[in-house]
Each structure stands twice: as C-alpha cells, then as structure tokens.
Amino acid sequence: MTQLQEKRITALQWLRIALIALAVIAPPFVFNGFLMSLAISGALLALAAMPLTLLTGTAGLLSLGHAAFFGIGGYAAGLLAHAFGIGLTLSILVGAAAGLLVGALVALATLRVVGIYLAVGTFALQFILQPIMQTIDVEVTYSTGFLLSSPSLLGFELSSPARWWYALVVLGVLLYAWLRWLQTSHVGHRWVVLKDNTTAAGVLGISLQKTRLGVFALTSAVTAGVGAISAYYYGNAQSGIYSLHLAILYLTIVALGGAGSLGGAIIAAFVMIALPPLIDSIVTYKGLVDPSRAGGIETITVGLILMFSLIVRNRESKRSSKDD
Amino acid sequence: MLSIEFWVNTLSSAGYYSLLALAIVFVYSTNRVLLFCVGEIGALAAFVTYSAHQALHAVELPLAASVSVLIALALVALIGAVLFWVIEQLGTNGSHFVGTIIAIAFALTLQGVMNTVWQGEIYRFEIAPVFLDLGESRVALLSLVVGVSGLALAAAAILLLNRSRIGYEMQALADNRVLSILRGIPVRRRIIAVGAFSGILAGIGGILGAAVTAISLESSTLGVNAIIAAIIGGLTSPAGAIAGAVLLAIVENLTTVYLDSRHVTLMPVLLLGVFLIFRPYGISGKAETVQRV
Amino acid sequence: MTKVLTASNISVRYGGKVAVEDFSATVPFGRALAIAGANGAGKTSILGALAGLIPASGKVGLDENTLASSVAVRLQAGIRLVPEHGKIYPTLTVVENLIIGNRLRGDVTVDDVYQWFPQLAERRRTLGGNLSGGEQQMLAIGMAILGTPKVLLLDEPTLGLSVPVIRELVDKLSELRKALNLAVIVSESDVTWLPALTDSVIVLDRGTVITNFDNYSKDTLRRIENHMVGLETV
Numbered sequence: 001m002t003q004l005q006e007k008r009i010t011a012l013q014w015l016r017i018a019l020i021a022l023a024v025i026a027p028p029f030v031f032n033g034f035l036m037s038l039a040i041s042g043a044l045l046a047l048a049a050m051p052l053t054l055l056t057g058t059a060g061l062l063s064l065g066h067a068a069f070f071g072i073g074g075y076a077a078g079l080l081a082h083a084f085g086i087g088l089t090l091s092i093l094v095g096a097a098a099g100l101l102v103g104a105l106v107a108l109a110t111l112r113v114v115g116i117y118l119a120v121g122t123f124a125l126q127f128i129l130q131p132i133m134q135t136i137d138v139e140v141t142y143s144t145g146f147l148l149s150s151p152s153l154l155g156f157e158l159s160s161p162a163r164w165w166y167a168l169v170v171l172g173v174l175l176y177a178w179l180r181w182l183q184t185s186h187v188g189h190r191w192v193v194l195k196d197n198t199t200a201a202g203v204l205g206i207s208l209q210k211t212r213l214g215v216f217a218l219t220s221a222v223t224a225g226v227g228a229i230s231a232y233y234y235g236n237a238q239s240g241i242y243s244l245h246l247a248i249l250y251l252t253i254v255a256l257g258g259a260g261s262l263g264g265a266i267i268a269a270f271v272m273i274a275l276p277p278l279i280d281s282i283v284t285y286k287g288l289v290d291p292s293r294a295g296g297i298e299t300i301t302v303g304l305i306l307m308f309s310l311i312v313r314n315r316e317s318k319r320s321s322k323d324d
Numbered sequence: 325m326l327s328i329e330f331w332v333n334t335l336s337s338a339g340y341y342s343l344l345a346l347a348i349v350f351v352y353s354t355n356r357v358l359l360f361c362v363g364e365i366g367a368l369a370a371f372v373t374y375s376a377h378q379a380l381h382a383v384e385l386p387l388a389a390s391v392s393v394l395i396a397l398a399l400v401a402l403i404g405a406v407l408f409w410v411i412e413q414l415g416t417n418g419s420h421f422v423g424t425i426i427a428i429a430f431a432l433t434l435q436g437v438m439n440t441v442w443q444g445e446i447y448r449f450e451i452a453p454v455f456l457d458l459g460e461s462r463v464a465l466l467s468l469v470v471g472v473s474g475l476a477l478a479a480a481a482i483l484l485l486n487r488s489r490i491g492y493e494m495q496a497l498a499d500n501r502v503l504s505i506l507r508g509i510p511v512r513r514r515i516i517a518v519g520a521f522s523g524i525l526a527g528i529g530g531i532l533g534a535a536v537t538a539i540s541l542e543s544s545t546l547g548v549n550a551i552i553a554a555i556i557g558g559l560t561s562p563a564g565a566i567a568g569a570v571l572l573a574i575v576e577n578l579t580t581v582y583l584d585s586r587h588v589t590l591m592p593v594l595l596l597g598v599f600l601i602f603r604p605y606g607i608s609g610k611a612e613t614v615q616r617v
Numbered sequence: 618m619t620k621v622l623t624a625s626n627i628s629v630r631y632g633g634k635v636a637v638e639d640f641s642a643t644v645p646f647g648r649a650l651a652i653a654g655a656n657g658a659g660k661t662s663i664l665g666a667l668a669g670l671i672p673a674s675g676k677v678g679l680d681e682n683t684l685a686s687s688v689a690v691r692l693q694a695g696i697r698l699v700p701e702h703g704k705i706y707p708t709l710t711v712v713e714n715l716i717i718g719n720r721l722r723g724d725v726t727v728d729d730v731y732q733w734f735p736q737l738a739e740r741r742r743t744l745g746g747n748l749s750g751g752e753q754q755m756l757a758i759g760m761a762i763l764g765t766p767k768v769l770l771l772d773e774p775t776l777g778l779s780v781p782v783i784r785e786l787v788d789k790l791s792e793l794r795k796a797l798n799l800a801v802i803v804s805e806s807d808v809t810w811l812p813a814l815t816d817s818v819i820v821l822d823r824g825t826v827i828t829n830f831d832n833y834s835k836d837t838l839r840r841i842e843n844h845m846v847g848l849e850t851v
C-alpha cells in the first residue's frame with residue numbers, strides 16, 4: 001500500500017470517528033424537546049436491541065419474548081419503587097437478575113427440543129406474562145401503571161434530557177464494548193457453533209445445551225436491565241407497553257441492522273424510532289389519509305421492512321458465501 | 325355435570341380451531357415454518373367476506389353470501405401462495421427460522437392492513453339466530469353447524485392428503501425435499517400450492533370462528549390458540565391438529581364455565597407450557613423427522 | 618451406433634472450495650462404470666452434477682445431445698439418481714413411494730417393478746421406514762427406474778447391507794442393466810463389489826481423477842485400494 005492510500009484510509013476512519021462523536025455530543029445542543037425525546041427513545045431501543053441481535057444473529061436463536069423480558073425489568077423497577085422505595089441503580093440489578101432467572105427457566109424448559117420450540121416457549125412466555133402484568137396493574141396500581149420518578153444512576157441524577165442522553169450514551173458504549181468483546185471471544189465462537197448446529201433435529205450435545213442456556217439467560221438479563229432503565233425514563237410501567245408488537249419491532253430492528261451486527265442494531269433502532277412520526281407526517285400530508293388510519297399504515301410499514309430486510313440480507317449472505 | 329350447551333360450544337370451537345391448526349400443521353410439515361399469521365389470515369377472510377357481502381348485497385347480486393365467501397377465500401389463497409413464494413425466494417440458505425419470521429412479518433402487515441381498512445370496527449355476520457331444543461337445553465344451531473362443518477372439512481382435508489396423488493406429493497415434500505426434486509416432483513409449485521391450500525383452510529376457519537364470535541381485529545388472537553392446539557397435537561401430525569383443537573376447545577370452555585373469563589387467555593397458554601416441558605412433541609409424539617438440505 | 622452418456626470436464630465448487638476438478642467419462646448404454654474413492658473424494662458431487670442437482674461446469678450429454686443442467690431436463694432424458702441417504706420416503710408406503718416415482722410415465726411400469734422385486738410386491742402396504750435396508754435400496758431403485766430410464770446413478774448402493782443382500786442386489790442390477798440397456802454409474806468407497814457391479818472404474822482422490830482401469834484383473838482391486846489410501850501413485 002502506498003503512503004497516499006494509507007493516509008486516505010486513515011482519513012476515512014477519522015471522518016467516521018468525527019461523525020460518531022458529532023452524533024453523540026450534539027443532540028442536546030441542536031435538538032428541540034421532541035427530537036430529544038425521540039433520540040433518547042432511540043437510544044433505549046438500541047440498548048435493548050443489542051442483546052437480541054446477538055441472540056438471533058450470532059447464536060441463531062429466535063426469541064419472541066423480548067418484550068416480555070423488557071417488561072420484567074420494567075415491572076421489577078415499578079414494584080421495587082412502589083413497595084420499597086428503591087431507585088434506579090438497584091432496580092437495574094434486580095431486574096436483570098429476574099430476567100436471568102426467567103430466561104434460564106424458559107431455556108431449560110425447551111433445551112432438549114428443536115430450536116423453533118424456544119421461539120414457541122418465548123411466545124408462551126409473552127402470553128403468560130401479559131395477564132400477570134395486567135393483574136398486577138389492576139391490583140397494585142389501580143390500572144395507572146407504576147409511576148417512577150427522580151431516577152439517579154450511581155449518584156448521577158437524570159434530571160434533564162441532556163443528562164439522560166449522555167448517561168445512555170455511556171451505557172451504550174459500555175454495553176457495546178462488552179457484548180462485542182463477548183462476541184469475538186471464545187464464548188462468541190461457541191455461539192456460532194450453536195447457530196450452525198441448531199438446525200440439527202433432536203438433542204444437542206450437553207455443552208451446546210449449556211451454551212444455549214447461557215446465551216439466552218445472559219441476553220434476557222441485559223434486556224430486563226434495560227427495561228428497568230426504560231421504565232424510569234418514561235416514568236411508567238404498564239402491561240400495554242410490553243406487547244407482542246414490541247417484540248416484533250425489536251426483531252425488525254435486528255433484521256434491518258443485520259442479525260449479529262451490534263452497530264447495525266444501533267443504527268436500525270434510530271431508524272425505526274424515527275419512522276412513526278415520519279410516516280404520520282407523510283401520510284396525513286394535506287389530508288391524504290385520515291390520521292386515524294396512520295397507525296395501521298405504520299404497522300404495515302414495519303411488517304414490510306421486516307420482510308424486505310430478511311430478503312435483502314439473505315441475498316447478501318448467499319452472494320458472499322459464493323465468493324468465499 | 326357439563327351441560328349439552330357446554331358440549332355444543334366446545335364442538336363449535338373445535339370446529340374452527342381444527343381448521344386453523346391443520347393449516348399450521350400442513351405448513352410446518354412441508355416447510356418447517358410456523359404459520360404465525362394463521363389468525364390474521366382468518367380474520368382477514370372474515371372481514372373481506374363481510375365487506376364483500378355488504379357491497380354485493382347492495383347491488384342485489386344473487387347468492388351474495390356465497391360469492392363473498394369465495395372472494396375472501398380466493399384472496400387468502402393468494403396471500404398463502406405469496407407467503408410461500410417469498411419464503412421460497414429465501415432458499416434454504418441462512419437460519420432455519422427465517423421463514424417463520426417472514427410469517428410473523430406477514431402477520432404484522434395483515435394486522436396493519438385490517439387496521440387501516442376497517443380500523444377498530446367490530447362486525448357480526450347477519451345470521452338469523454335459530455335455536456334447537458335438545459333435552460332440557462337450548463342450543464344455537466349456528467354453533468352446531470360451525471362445529472360439525474369445521475371438523476368435517478378438517479377430516480376431508482386429511483383424507484385428501486392421505487388418498488390423492490397430490491396429497492402423497494405434499495407428504496413426500498414434507499418428508500424429503502431433495503429426494504422429491506430427484507423424483508421429479510415440481511417442488512416449487514407444490515410448495516406454493518400448500519401455501520394457497522393452507523390459506524384457504526385458515527380462511528374458512530376464520531370465517532367460521534367469526535360467525536360464532538365476531539369479526540374484529542381481536543379475532544386474530546384465535547390464531548394464538550390455534551398455534552397452541554397445533555403444538556400440543558404435534559406439529560407434524562394432521563390428526564394431532566384435530567386432537568389438539570378438541571383438547572384446547574375443552575380447556576377453553578371449561579375455563580369460561582368454572583373460572584373467571586379473564587383467565588380464558590391464560591389457560592391455553594399454561595396448557596402449552598405443560599406440554600412444552602413434559603411432552604414437547606405433542607399428543608401424537610411424532611419426533612422431528614427432519615431432513616435438512 | 619452405441620448410445621452413450623458423456624461427461625466432459627465436470628467441475629464442482631462449493632463457495633471457494635473445489636470439490637471436483639475436471640472429471641470426464643464415457644459410459645455406453647448397457648455398461649457400468651464405478652467411481653471409487655474415499656469419503657469426501659467427490660463421488661457424491663459428481664453424481665449430483667450428472668443428475669443436474671448440483672451446479673457444475675462442464676457438459677453432460679446423451680448421444681449427440683447436450684443436456685441442460687436442470688433436474689427436470691435430466692430426468693426427462695432418463696438420468697436417474699439414487700442418493701446415498703434419504704433414498705426413499707419412510708413415512709409413505711411402498712405403493713405410495715412408487716406412485717411418486719411414477720410421475721414420468723414410460724416403458725417401465727409399477728407392475729414391472731413388482732416383477733423384478735417380488736419382495737416389494739409382498740410388502741406393498743408397508744411403510745418405507747419399516748423396510749429392511751436391502752428392501753429400501755430395492756424400492757429406491759424401483760422408484761428410479763419407473764418411466765423410461767436410460768442412465769442409473771447409484772451412490773454407495775452397498776453401504777450398510779449384509780453380504781447375502783448385496784449379492785442379491787448385484788444380481789438384480791445386472792439383470793436390470795441388461796433388460797433395460799441402462800448405462801450405470803456406481804460410486805463406492807468399498808472396493809469389494811466393484812467387479813461384480815461394474816465393468817470399469819475411475820479412481821478419485823480429493824476431487825481429481827488419479828487413475829482408471831478398463832477391466833478387473835487379479836491385481837486391480839488391491840491397486841485401487843492403494844490408490845485410495847495413497848500408497849500407490851500414478
């Protein structure tokens with residue numbers, strides 16, 4: 001490589017770093033209230049999407065329970081705040097522990113069967129937790145949902161959007177670094193082996209069973225932890241939030257960003273969070289469509305994005321395996 | 325003691341659940357895809373039947389009801405065919421569950437379509453209520469008809485599968501795709517035909533279900549119960565689908581009679597949980613006889 | 618003019634890996650060729666390529682005609698492959714298996730198959746999965762020869778079968794070959810039965826042809842084995 005080419009490559013890398021730095025630092029200064037809330041929501045979505053993309057992309061396991069684990073974290077935060085006045089930091093830990101436990105149970109229950117049954121198990125989880133959450137809503141909070149306020153993370157008070165944003169950025173970087181490290185380590189290698197063997201019918205070897213248990217428990221724990229954080233941001237944890245729709249949204253983010261790509265998941269999360277307001281404004285432009293129908297069109301768009309992401313990515317992997 | 329009314333309601337539920345569950349089993353057997361959109365296909369068929377009937381009735385077309393049903397079934401047959409065509413486009417590359425996610429994407433898209441077109445409206449088919457006196461009970465004739473016709477159609481579909489050449493080819497396809505290619509079965513055409521056929525089964529199931537409940541977006545949750553029924557019956561067993569549907573109908577109706585109606589959604593899922601832990605391959609217990617390419 | 622199956626310069630790649638490099642052979646109708654090689658030598662890939670199942674470069678021709686590389690075209694032309702694994706439908710009965718095979722109507726009917734394989738006639742209603750190994754192989758061959766077969770490709774036909782069963786199979790194949798004037802290609806990793814099954818042999822090692830023999834003398838089998846193991850080189 002010539003010196004000129006080397007310089008050019010480094011220049012590109014610098015540009016990338018500069019753009020990322022801009023994207024990370026700028027928002028509180030340039031965004032208005034609405035855009036800031038969108039950005040923070042996007043960041044929360046990205047945090048939760050990262051473990052799912054590992055689970056589905058790297059380890060090859062389909063989970064429909066992502067909203068359920070997210071909700072476990074949210075409800076853990078709500079119950080702790082309601083019953084013991086416990087704040088954010090501890091809620092994250094307790095929520096993650098609860099997520100880990102439930103994740104381990106689901107994985108254990110479906111360990112000895114073909115991979116699709118994990119999807120079925122998580123599907124069942126969603127439909128078991130939903131009425132439980134509804135009952136908690138009715139019995140404990142009289143259907144208003146848990147109201148969470150004044151969050152502080154390890155002493156850092158999250159009292160403004162800017163503080164929330166930077167806190168989430170730091171968390172995002174840490175989570176990204178940790179998950180990336182796992183992904184490229186021998187643990188991640190085991191996950192890939194698991195993916196290649198999930199297609200085999202019947203019983204997995206003991207060590208692969210352990211791998212399946214491990215990755216599922218881990219990702220469930222992280223998701224629940226993010227769920228606790230998210231509940232504090234929105235100030236509410238209520239059963240209606242944690243629906244199958246949400247789980248499918250997460251799957252769409254993973255598919256859009258490329259299953260297994262942490263960076264892709266982050267970008268896709270921000271794309272998908274910007275989508276509803278974007279569609280809303282396009283669709284109701286000059287009264288083209290009744291605003292009441294906008295919701296349905298948003299849903300159709302998400303479904304189509306999911307479909308096309310899968311088709312496009314599948315063509316990509318076909319092509320790349322040909323030029324191996 | 326369980327009343328005759330209870331059994332008629334159970335029969336009725338079993339009728340439409342068995343069609344939906346059978347659609348799931350046909351699809352899973354051929355393609356290892358879990359038809360998560362079965363409920364949405366059924367609900368869409370009900371909506372289209374209703375709206376088509378409204379339109380045709382207004383222009384006083386004779387046999388408006390039958391024509392509406394045919395239009396709806398043609399549409400869902402097309403949707404089923406398209407779904408399978410899309411899945412075929414993906415090929416056997418990549419993860420084994422990509423097809424299932426496509427089905428989930430279809431479910432979401434169809435929900436969005438129904439939401440956009442019909443929004444949150446709830447309709448009912450205009451069927452004059454007729455009651456029969458059986459012993460000391462009064463039972464709705466509609467429930468009986470739905471139950472009997474649903475189960476009869478499901479049984480007929482299974483017979484068709486077991487006795488006809490196309491049926492053998494579909495079984496062959498489910499059993500071993502490569503061998504089927506080598507023995508000259510037009511695999512792609514057959515798979516798309518399975519899609520269309522399953523769409524029709526799901527559509528009829530959805531229309532029958534809507535006839536005794538209601539035509540609404542909520543009725544796509546019938547799909548959840550149908551998935552449970554198919555799994556507890558054994559995902560690769562058509563007869564199991566019917567057994568699972570019957571069992572689910574019994575559990576569902578027992579819950580309404582003896583427990584709170586709030587638990588009606590929870591009980592089938594708990595039943596699924598029990599099966600997943602103790603007998604994941606269902607009543608039929610057919611182990612996966614998968615041959616992956 | 619004798620009818621022949623010609624394979625010219627067949628190469629098969631999976632991704633970047635070369636499974637078969639430049640394989641060529643000519644098999645006259647009524648004769649049988651063996652492809653001998655250890656596991657992974659590329660035998661299955663060659664047969665798959667000839668059947669049109671596996672994409673490959675090179676040409677496959679019957680007499681003067683070059684055949685397009687689709688399974689449907691090659692089936693119609695009479696090329697029939699019996700794979701090593703998954704050669705019958707275990708969940709269908711013998712009759713149903715044969716119905717599947719009978720899609721392409723032609724000279725050989727289901728009754729003909731029953732005549733050649735009386736065991737199958739006796740067990741018409743038995744599920745494929747409940748047949749013995751030998752019966753499954755016969756059923757697989759029966760399915761493949763329905764219609765108008767010209768070329769029969771067998772991937773490791775003797776694998777897992779007992780000696781008496783193999784003897785019977787070998788005799789049957791001989792009969793079939795003569796009666797239907799088939800060109801037969803057999804892939805084998807076990808050299809024992811090669812002289813009984815075939816007239817000539819091509820030896821394969823890691824995708825390339827290393828040697829071939831036009832007949833079987835006393836020495837040939839031992840030499841083939843040596844070649845397969847690498848003890849002997851050309």
